Every structure is written in C-alpha cells, then in structure tokens.
Amino acid sequence: MNKPKKLNFGDKVAVVAPSSATDLKSVESGELKLRSLGLNPVMFPTCYTNYGHLSAKDEERAKDINDSFRDDSIKGIICLRGGYGTPRILNMLDYEMIKKNPKVFMGFSDITSLHVAFNQMCDMVTFHGPMATSNFAKIKNDNVSFESYTYNSLSKNIFTNEPVGLYINPPGEELISYNDGTAEGLITGGNLTLLVSTLGSEYELDARGKIIFIEEIGEPIYKIDRMLTSLSLAGKFKDCEAVIFGTFTNCNREEKAYEGGLDLTLEEVINNTVVPFNKPIIGNFRAGHNFPQPTIPLGTHVKLDAYNNKIIFMESGTC
Known part of the structure; x- marks a missing residue:
C-alpha cells in the first residue's frame, strides 16, 4: 500500500466537497476547526457552491479532488461533509495521478466509495474519520474545544508514524x-x-x-x-x-x-x-x-x- 506522509503542523490541507453542499456558516466553522488543529486549510471551490442535492456538478467535484492531489503544496485532503454524490464521480478521477501522489485523505459516510476506490485502484491508505463540518469540536466566541477521544485518535493517525x-x-x-x-x-x-x-x-x-x-x-x-x-x-x-x-x-x-x-x-x-x-x-x-x-x-x-x-x-x- 502507498502510505501517505504524516501531516505536520502548518501544512496546507485541501477541503473539498465531493458529496452534498452545506451552508456558509458551517463552512467557516469547519475552516476554524482545522486551523485550531494546527493545519492551514485551503477551501476549494465546491465548498461554496450547490447544485440541487449536490455541492456542484460532477465535473466540478471531480476536478477539486484531482486538483488537490495534483497540487504539490497540498499535503492532505479533508472532506467538508458527506451526504450523497461520490459514486457519480468515480469514473472521472485520475487514479494513476492519485497513485503517484499519496496524501492523507479523510472523511466518512458518503466518502466510503472514494475510500474503496483509492484503497483498491491506487493502493493508497485512507482515513475514515472526522470531516471539516463534523461534530468533533465546539466553537464559542471563535474558541475551539475538541472532544478528547476523537482528537487523540485523529492526531495519532495523521500527525504521527505510530501504529494505533x-x-x-x-x-x-x-x-x-x-x-x-x-x-x-x-x-x-x-x-x-x-x-x-x-x-x-x-x-x-x-x-x-x-x-x-x-x-x-x-x-x-x-x-x-x-x-x-x-x-x-x-x-x-x-x-x-x-x-x-x-x-x-x-x-x-x-x-x-x-x-x-x-x-x-x-x-x-x-x-x-x-x-x-x-x-x-x-x-x-x-x-x-x-x-x-x-x-x-x-x-x-x-x-x-x-x-x-x-x-x-x-x-x-x-x-
């Protein structure tokens, strides 16, 4: 398996919305949570759009994923949220390019089809875990407090080389x-x-x-x-x-x-x-x-x- 390099504090991570859309407040809260993790989130276009029950048209959602893997300055990719939509873009992803550029890729729920595809077609380890809008942190007056169990598991997986x-x-x-x-x-x-x-x-x-x-x-x-x-x-x-x-x-x-x-x-x-x-x-x-x-x-x-x-x-x- 192609194991992505661990993330370091300050690394740029792409935030993409390969499934459903969400509201602007949730997008901003998700960005704040990731900054509080010590990461530098780069919010990709699909975070701010909507197309019916999807965040964007299939081509646009696939482009965000392909672009985030292709960009050498991006060290990891965290999905904004789940919902529905990833099976529609499976045949639009550049698996050969992704295989050559393994990165931390994280999400759950509708993101499952991407996990399976990347595991099998790119031989790449991926992470079933919190997304940017997930309820793993509380925000009050722009101060973020993380739930300890979820934070500790997340940190050990993506910030260290230690097995769980x-x-x-x-x-x-x-x-x-x-x-x-x-x-x-x-x-x-x-x-x-x-x-x-x-x-x-x-x-x-x-x-x-x-x-x-x-x-x-x-x-x-x-x-x-x-x-x-x-x-x-x-x-x-x-x-x-x-x-x-x-x-x-x-x-x-x-x-x-x-x-x-x-x-x-x-x-x-x-x-x-x-x-x-x-x-x-x-x-x-x-x-x-x-x-x-x-x-x-x-x-x-x-x-x-x-x-x-x-x-x-x-x-x-x-x-």
Whole structure:
C-alpha cells in the first residue's frame, strides 16, 4: 500500500466537497476547526457552491479532488461533509495521478466509495474519520474545544508514524462478539449503503482476504437486512477474513401493519445473514455516524481476536 506522509503542523490541507453542499456558516466553522488543529486549510471551490442535492456538478467535484492531489503544496485532503454524490464521480478521477501522489485523505459516510476506490485502484491508505463540518469540536466566541477521544485518535493517525495498536472503545462502550475466532488482513469498508451501491461495477468492494468494517445511519432494519443480503449474495462474507460492525445510528425496527408486527432486530439480522459464514465477527465498534469517533486507517494491517474482543492495528497509516 502507498502510505501517505504524516501531516505536520502548518501544512496546507485541501477541503473539498465531493458529496452534498452545506451552508456558509458551517463552512467557516469547519475552516476554524482545522486551523485550531494546527493545519492551514485551503477551501476549494465546491465548498461554496450547490447544485440541487449536490455541492456542484460532477465535473466540478471531480476536478477539486484531482486538483488537490495534483497540487504539490497540498499535503492532505479533508472532506467538508458527506451526504450523497461520490459514486457519480468515480469514473472521472485520475487514479494513476492519485497513485503517484499519496496524501492523507479523510472523511466518512458518503466518502466510503472514494475510500474503496483509492484503497483498491491506487493502493493508497485512507482515513475514515472526522470531516471539516463534523461534530468533533465546539466553537464559542471563535474558541475551539475538541472532544478528547476523537482528537487523540485523529492526531495519532495523521500527525504521527505510530501504529494505533490495540483499539479501545470510548468509555462505557464494550466490544461484543457475534462469532469467535481470530483473523488478520487489511481493513476495508465503511458505510453499508455505499458498499452496496457499487456492486457489479469496477469499483465494488474486493473483500478477498480483508477485514470488512460496516456502519450505517438512518435506515430501518429491514433495509439493513436487504443490504447485508446483497453483500452476502455477492460473496463478500465468503471472501473476507472477518467482519467488524460499527455503529448503526438511528437504524430502528419499523412497525408493520399487522398486529404487533416489527422488523427483526439488528442482532437477529446479523445472526441470520452474516454469522453462518463462520467468520470472526466483532460488533459495537464505535465508529460511524457518532461521536466520540475513532479515526480508522483503511488499507492497513489489522489483527482481530473475537475470543477476547480485541482489534489491533498493526501498522501506521502514514510513513
């Protein structure tokens, strides 16, 4: 894997909006947060535009990403926000150029399709972590205070060459096991909806020998069932070494018309759909649409021990 160089305080980082738009106040707040991290944010054009449910037309959003990787003065790229739109630009990115210019690239949610594409087509480590407008800091009178768990995880991943090592959930949250066993492999994945959206394309998730991380937000459980079944039918749980389930924020059981009718629980869906593949499975990994939130170096080597509920990141995402 091409590991991007760690960031240093004062480095220029591009802020791009490859998905949906947001309001000007949020853009300004995001810029302030990144300055408070010790970085020098360069706000690219798509941060200030909107085009329906997107931040800009496909060509403009792809251009911001290509330009930010091509610019030697830019040392990292942080997405403004998620929403929707990245699958539309996958065939507009210059993967050969990006592969030659590995940089810290960070975001989550809709950014998942870019993580998978960069991991697989550019052999580049990327970072599933906070975006510029994410709720990982509070601003009062232009003073920024960071939530410590999220800040510490972010800093260790992008500002040092140290591997994360043993993963620790936020206080009061315990990892759980759905299937015992041990496994090793490169970690991949992200948002479930985005992982399913590229099935059948050249950008679909290659799960062979990998540890798959999955999270979701705002989908009823029966839709989680549908999407996990799609991954199952596509052979992803057969091919992988293990599965890590992150947070499923506001993913609730939907009431049915018949008396007392409800969706299955998330646990029942996982037990029905993924557990039968007899791969080690750990759940309640507190990553996804939640804060505190860890930063995950996607494309790095991970050891998973589902007997003892341990996840160990064996190598740094930067060099």
